[in-house]
Amino acid sequence: MERRSFGKAILAASLLATTTLTATATVAQDYVIGFSQVTTAEPWRVQFNKDLRAEAELHDNVELLIADANDRTDKQVADMENFIRQEVDAILISPKESAGLTGIVEQATDAGIPVFVLDRNVDTDKFVQWIGGDNSLIGVAAGEYALELLGGAGKAQGNIVEIFGGLGVQATFERSDPFHAAFEGEEGVTFLLDRQSGDWKQDQAYDIMSTALRNYEDIDMVYGHNDPMAYGAYLAAKDAGRADDIIFLGVDGLPGEGVTWVSNGELAATFLYPTPGAEGLRQALKHLAGEEVPAKIVMGTEAITPENADEILVRNGLK
Amino acid sequence: MNKMSITNASETENMKSSSLAGVLLKVLARTKLYWGLIVLLAFGAMTSPMTSKGNNIFLSIGNLTDVLRQVSVTGIVAVGMTMVIFIAGIDLSVGSLMALGTVICAMLLTQSGWTAASTFAIPATGVVIAFCAFSLIFFILKHKGKGSQEYAPSQATKITSIGIAAAIGALVMIWLAGQMAPKFGVLAVLIAVPCVGAIMGAMNGAIIVYGRLQPFIVTLAMMVGALGLARVVAGQDTAVHPVYTGSNATESFEVLRTLLWGFLPVPGVIFLGVLLFFFMLTRLTTFGSYLLAIGGNEEAARLAGIDVGRIKIATYSIAGALATLAGVLYVAQFRQGKPDAGIGLELDAIAAVVIGGTSLMGGRGAILGTLVGVLIFGFLSNVLQLNNIDSNTQLILKGIIIVAAVLLQEGRIDGTFAWFKHKLSKQ
Structure with missing residues (x-):
């Protein structure tokens, strides 16, 4: 007691x-x-x-x-x-x-x-307000970029390995469906895997990719639904000595991950899924100050390529 | 020692009735551990896609060693789990401990000086090494005393051996402290990280023994606690510690993911080495028979004079050490340490152990069975992926195959056979 x-x-x-x-x-x-x-x-x-x-x-x-x-x-x-x-x-x-x-x-x-x-x-x-990114926009942007890299509309050639995020999650399909739509009617392009989920994880993507590398002698591109999975696939290809033949695309564009890997030349590009953190606070303060704020703000995406990766790293104090 | 002896009685009866069927049945029952795996391998070879040169991809050396590498982390954890299950225990904390191992390993490799990881790992290693040295010295002394159970060392010998052990522990700590600048090398992490797991595992064991608590709840608490600890050690603002050997970590760490002679992955070799070591430990030493004795009937083991408490603590400690060792291999393969790396791993390990024929009730089982269990899991994923089965269907098939494998293991092959014979004789 x-x-x-x-x-x-x-x-x-x-x-x-x-x-x-x-x-x-x-x-x-x-x-x-x-x-x-x-x-x-x-x-x-x-x-x-x-x-x-x-x-x-x-x-x-x-x-x-x-x-x-x-x-x-x-x-x-x-x-x-x-x-x-x-x-x-x-x-x-x-x-x-x-x-x-x-x-x-x-x-x-x-x-x-x-x-x-x-x-x-x-x-x-x-x-008051919803703020967020739009995964479909990312799917569209990634699809366009990938189509260009594989030879452009109507004459694209290549085999694509797509590593899915979580199969129970909306974001996965929003990142996937528009990407596939970009290759509609492209005879030369094949998607090799059927919905293989890496559960957003680098280690699972590594294992999926190492098996895919055994299975397919000709892989031209990997599209990972986030950067760690794209990077995991890159590591598997690197360990198999085939990283140089393959283009790796990721999503999210975090400075410490995707942007760094793009800057290192390991990923070809990543597509920013912006965090609504800063914007959320700015909007809240506006509202508290009595200003009108819209009911919905959709944040766009941005392709992060070797051209702008270094600049982003510098901005974030990583280079 | 395992269940063969139990089934033998009914087999001998069959032998009498029809010798050929009996012999066949006996061979089948003896080797049933391997049948699931063999069927799976045959299935894999038959369904495998071919390379453009017409070679079977599934059977290629590269693919087979890929699977060995893929199962190495779960496999090492499962070896420890097997021994815990031998003593009728369970260890739910191994996943979290594995993840803690990845975090500490990655931090030791990439950060120099006193960090959360080194402050934790260096004293832990000192204590574990000193304790091991002390046990070893005592073991030798005891055997010099003609192995008599009543050997009682004099006070002076006790103090000297404690002194020597403490000195060894201190030396190891000094060596590790020297490793902090610039960063830990591969040998140092291979020693320090498993020691952290050994301490955490020993805590599991000590609480179970002295608190007289169920292993389930104690290791559940450790599972939650170690996950939190891993996150705190990693830093509240860091979800992942990337390891880039050659830039932020020493090149020597590469050793852990190279291919020996161009085809044998080092993580797989370490897994097989660990497996062989503990296979011999459980088969050839009294420690091994004590484990099964405790699992079979703890009270009887105690009455027979076995120091049950100490053996339990040692077993959980080994399980912990193996879990964090697996963490080092995880970092080597996936180049990152993260607190969430091991979520669900304990269940994979338990499933592999049970598929391998070890009874969850304790007292019977075999380490080699665990190898089969782990390989069944690994090859299953591999076969499904080579055949490009989507991830959700893979989960369904995995569930079905776990049940089928356990049925086959526990299963009444002879019973089913007898039922067939009965049906046939009726007609």
Whole structure:
């Protein structure tokens, strides 16, 4: 009994300490903005948080609270409830999924807190704004670029290995379908593999590619649905001594990954899937300042090629 | 030692009734471990696409050694898992420990000086090496004392051997500290990283033994805890540590992914070496028979004078060490260390062990069976991929084949045969 009450005392003391701390912080800051991030275990999410933090650094009147849901819906709902209890000035959320998080987004809006949904969407219009990339645009851009590399419309030649992301995920098909559409009617182009999923992982793509290299003597291009998979395929080809004969294309364009590999000449190109971190905060501050903001912002893509890769690395302090 | 002895009784009866069928049946039952694999290999060879020169791709040396390399990480983890399952335990933490191994290995290779990884790995290695040295010295002393169970060393010998062991541990730590500048070499990571796993595994074992807790829950806790630890060690802002040998890491690490004589992948060779070592350990030493004895009947083993607690701790420690060793090979093959590398690995390892005929109830099984289990998994993926089966269908087929393989393993070949004979005699 005694031990338990001691524990309670510590808990109470630490709670008190945190509340006082946040309280003093709130007095000093004009806006407290909560950001509920679904997970930080992927490089793209890490970049997302970095972008958001960097943007927050630019504004002296912003205090940013980041909650990591560890890729779990229940934890993310709890994080959101926490923000609502703390009565933050605005909430940014990058939800795990639509179904489990629509309710809590509505709840936050009902509590009078403006909500900005980033990346994946939720199934309601009770929020201020959605900001995200468009995977279909990436599929289109990658398809056009690939078609050009293989000889151009009507006379393209080559065998393509496509390494799928997660087969249960919308983004996979949005990155795949427009890419295939670009090669519609191209007699000279063959897609060698039938929906082989590397689950977005470098190691699985490596194994898929090493088997494909045994299976097909003639591979001209690899399209990985993200950069780590394209790079994994590159490594497999390199280990088999065939990397020089193959063009590797990736998606995401993170400075530490895809851009670096393009700059090294390992990938031919990657297509930026921008994080909505910085833009999300800018839009939230606009809204708080009383400006009108659109209900939806779609962020475009950008081809990262050997021509502009170095410049991006320099901008990010990596070169 | 394994289930052959149990099935033997019914086989002898069959022998009496019809000698030819009986002999055939006996051979079939004896070797049934290998039939699943052989059928799979035959199927793979038959369905394999051909190269333009008309060679069978599946049977090409390159493809076969590819599979050996692909299974090496799961395989090494599964060897440790087999021994844990021998003692009727389970280790759910191996996936997380493997991932922790990749993170520590990648960080030691790419960052110099005191980092989270080296602060953790160097003392851990010192402790493990000192402990191993101490055990070895004692083992030798004991055998000098004519191997008598009651050998009790004098206080002075005890203190001297502890002193020597501590000195060896300290020397290793000094050597490793020297490796921090500029960066760890291949030998240093091969020693330090498994030691980290050994410590974590020993923690599993100690909590199970002294806390008298179920291995399931203890190793589940370690699985969660080690994942968190791996993320903290990696750094909250880093999801992946890339390893580029020759630029951010030493060239010597390349050794772990070269092909010996142009065709044997080093990770595969290390897997086979580990397998052979533990095969001999479990078959030829008393330690091996103790494992099965504990798994068969822990109370009886205790009454027979076996130090059950210590052997359990040693077993979990070995499983942990092998898991992190697999982490080093992961880094070598995929050039990255990441906290999420091992998610789901523990289940693959358990499945391979069970397909290999080791009983989840403990007390019977064989390390060689695990090799078969691991290869069945590896060749299955390979055959499906060569035939270009899409990933979702692959999952369905894998599920079916796991059940089929276990049925064959546990299966009543003789029972089915008897049923056939019964049907035939009726007609």
